[in-house]
Amino acid sequence: MATATTSSSYPPPPPYYRLYKDYLQDPSSAPDPPPPVDGAYPLFGATYTTDVVLPSLEDQGVRQLYPKGPTIDFKKELRALNRELQLHILELADVLVERPSQYARRVEEISLIFKNLHHLLNSLRPHQARATLIHILESQIQRRKEAVEDIKRRREEAQKLLKESLQTLDGNHGDLKRFFLSAFYHMGESHLVYNMLSLLWKGIQLETSMGSLEFATMIASLLGLSQGITLLMAKGLLLFFDYDTPYYRQYSVGFSGVLFAMKVVLNAQADDYTYVHGMIVPSRHAAWAELILIQLFVPGVSFLGHLGGILAGLVYLRLRGSHTGPDPVAALIRNVGGIIGRPLRFIRSLFWPQRQRISGRGTVGGSQGAWDASSVWRCEVCTFDNSGLLDVCEMCSTERGGPAFSPVRTLNSSGDLSVDEVRRRRLERFDR
Known part of the structure; x- marks a missing residue:
């Protein structure tokens, strides 16, 4: 069974990044560089060998227009070739009008300039790749530094907040009873x-x-x-x-x-x-x-x-x-409360007869349940909310009115109570 291999456009990074330390503090801490690549290597889907080098223009039978030497000023030579190319293109238009016989020679000269430009750019590729890699690494380092500074700033803010919070819990600001009392x-x-x-x-x-x-x-x-x-x-x-x-x-x-x-x-x-x-x-x-x-x-x-x-x-x-x-x-x-009060109610029933305490508002906490808000009516004179069992305001003794009014049940089953009777019962209830 064939083993699947994963190919990559670029070779993997060297496994030495875990060994790097602060070079300024310990210059000898940097590990030795990895051995150079020898033999064949994949690049952009194709296989190359380290013996393959960029052939010179002379090896390709092309005349070199820029100076020969180990060191070349790429910027200067590329600018010179670019200006010369622009001049030849302008002259080509004049040749087509006045000297058509020189058209082929002018095109050959333009082709020679393009070949020299292309060769210079190919020679610049390794330097360009190195400069691009340096720029990428510097940008990544700058972003990492900014992220670290942001983390430090947020850590200081969190520490300040925690410190202030702890201070509020100490001394005079730490009495939690004050929150409720x-x-x-x-x-x-x-x-x-x-x-x-x-x-x-x-x-x-x-x-x-x-x-x-x-x-x-x-x-x-x-x-x-x-x-x-x-x-x-x-x-x-x-x-x-x-x-x-x-x-x-x-x-x-x-x-x-x-x-x-x-x-x-x-x-x-x-x-x-x-x-x-x-x-x-x-x-x-x-x-x-x-x-x-x-x-x-x-x-x-x-x-x-x-x-x-x-x-x-x-x-x-x-x-x-x-x-x-x-x-x-x-x-x-x-x-x-029901669980705790059950034994107490049993003992109380043995010694005291059960009586129901009745007031104008009903038995508080009794079995009749909570009244709904709709059983309360508001007096039009003093805006006091009265019980639905009463026809007269308890505060100002104003009768309950309104077109939708209908007699409600009262404590007296013989009929509705008069205003004087309601006042008398209210005075008796409050012991006035």
């Missing part, structure tokens, strides 16, 4: 009261519509998202725009980021309008309007913290929209 710390009583009132206003509506467990998992998710997005934005401004003191070296506290995220979630599906510091804006854009107004008129607020909260709310809505089914975190907590 800073949201629960407030600068003063007014700051705390304002945020808690906002939390109460938004929390009542969200917890009513989704249930206590879902509401708790949403708050935990929004807390981590808002803090993480704020930190990433501050770090990005430091790395890409060199904003050090204005954002990255600042200390921000408060629950405002989570409150902005809750506002985005609360107004995500709203198509009506609401008041934001005296301005009427679409409800779904209320968070952005409040962000701008607070930044303009309230000094010392954290712009990145509020913006991070809005982005956290948008990310939460996007993640919830892409996930079908219940919240996995809430389901996990519900299952674990």
Whole structure:
């Protein structure tokens, strides 16, 4: 069976490249050159021998027009032959008109010039190949040096980034508890009261519509998202725009980021309008309007913290929209709580009779499940979101109206409650 051989236009490189070292440091480190090629060798698909040399013009019976000698100035001689060729071609046109008998001699002289040019070029081929190889190697070396310098530059940037990151984890910047606990710390009583009132206003509506467990998992998710997005934005401004003191070296506290995220979630599906510091804006854009107004008129607020909260709310809505089914975190907590609470419920049933705690908003966390957002109606006067079980606003006692209104079920099976009865029951529930 014949053995397949692979032919190449050029011979393979010598196997000595692994032995080369820094010649400037150790001149003797360079290996000996490979032995010269002897015998036959393939080139461009043909086989040649080392005995084959370029024959001279005299051996071919052609008169040599340039000087003879071991050293030839190829550039000078090629230019001279080129000018002589141009002159003979111009004279050839004159000969054709005035002396046609000299046409053959002029053509023979032009042919002689071409033969000398061709022989000079063939003699220059080895020098040209060597110069071309040197140029290719120099270009490759230059590209390798540029690549090495680029790698070094990127390595220095990576080392600088790692060093800065490690510094942020040391000393005052390494307290990871601040990532979560800073949201629960407030600068003063007014700051705390304002945020808690906002939390109460938004929390009542969200917890009513989704249930206590879902509401708790949403708050935990929004807390981590808002803090993480704020930190990433501050770090990005430091790395890409060199904003050090204005954002990255600042200390921000408060629950405002989570409150902005809750506002985005609360107004995500709203198509009506609401008041934001005296301005009427679409409800779904209320968070952005409040962000701008607070930044303009309230000094010392954290712009990145509020913006991070809005982005956290948008990310939460996007993640919830892409996930079908219940919240996995809430389901996990519900299952674990059910397993742990089963023995406790059994023991409690032995000593205390089971009673169901009823309020105007239903049994919190009970078996009735989470209410849908469609079971909540918004008052046209104070824009408070009320339970679908009520016909009167809990905040301003305005009756529920609208052309599509139909009586809803109430806790009294004998009929609809009057306004006075609703007020009386509400006062009893809040112990007023």
